[in-house]
Amino acid sequence: MNNRHVRNVRRAGAAALLVSTLVFSVAACGGDKGGQDKAPAASSESGKDKEEEAPEGETLPDRSSTLATLKNDKGIEMVVYTAKRDSGGFLTISGDFKNPGSEGFTTPVEWSGQEEAVKGAGPSLAGMTLVDSVGKKRYYVLRDTDNRALTTSNYTSSIEAGKSLNFFAQFPAPPNTTSKVDLQFPGFPNATIEIS
Template sequence: MNSRQVRNARRVGVAALLASTLVFSVAACGGDDKGSDKAPASSSDTGKDRGKQPTGGDTLPDRSETLATLKNDQGVEMVVYSAKRDSGGFLTVSGDFKNTGGQSFTTPLEWSGQEEAVANTGPSLAAMTLVDSLGKKRYYVLRDTDNRPLTTTKYPSSIESGKSLNFFAQFPAPPSSTSKVDLQFPGFPNATIEISG
């Protein structure tokens, strides 16, 4: 090969490399944005993204085990199915509110807590807390970078008789030595629940 053929071969190679890079970039940047609001799969995602978890009836708890069943004076049961610690340092509590009474139950404003910072986010379960009696610590629902609570939000203003509202709430995980915490939520008695994971 003479030097002219070598130069031509290099130009062809560079052009092919640039073309393939461009095709790869377009493929990587393209795609459907419809799933952009779905909940992230990993707990290591940023707090801002975690605030976009499904709300209301979209978050289905694992109902294979019941940790506690609490009942208020209006016939609504708060059934806690899991309190799961994950490797990212979070503890997620999930369950259902079941209206076993004969009338529609209006979800109270107290469920959202008293913090003005989260008042603009609409209905939430920001008032839920966990208490580690042995460690003498109280844990509050986590917030994302926009101060939205990492819990079920924007749920209906009422739960009809015989219907359920499933929920989740995410907290900082207590130390691994803590195996039980007390769950506290307005309108329901306190309950001790066991942590898994």
């Protein structure tokens, strides 16, 4: 084997390794679902045993503490459990929408926000915003390269009586000096939540 042939084999091996790494990364980030985040199926709240039985590929929120509980005029509760920064410069909000009533609740189109491009991607929580009143900035739900909101999406159009819908929404993180933000979501009162 001459040196030129060895170099070609090494290049081909490096290229194959790079391609397999990219394929694995896309699959790990949800590429096998077409890039769309799927909302966890509506489920009843029934303690820690049920929380640990999340369907494959779905992550339930950490319910060990509650940052805010909001209620809309239809009696639907929005319970926010976490507002966590991560090292990538993002802030992820997670929680549940709960329907404690005796009738189903149809989720309003306003939850998807006002932007036409985002509306075309199906139901989402792109209408959620965060306000840093000290820094005088408003933060919107992040979008992916196909303009889909990085939030719970494609959920069923209703929350049945006694059931809940898990949610998450990812935002750019405010500066580290900001410890609290105001959460705003259509149909619910504003709430100040603490960032961890």
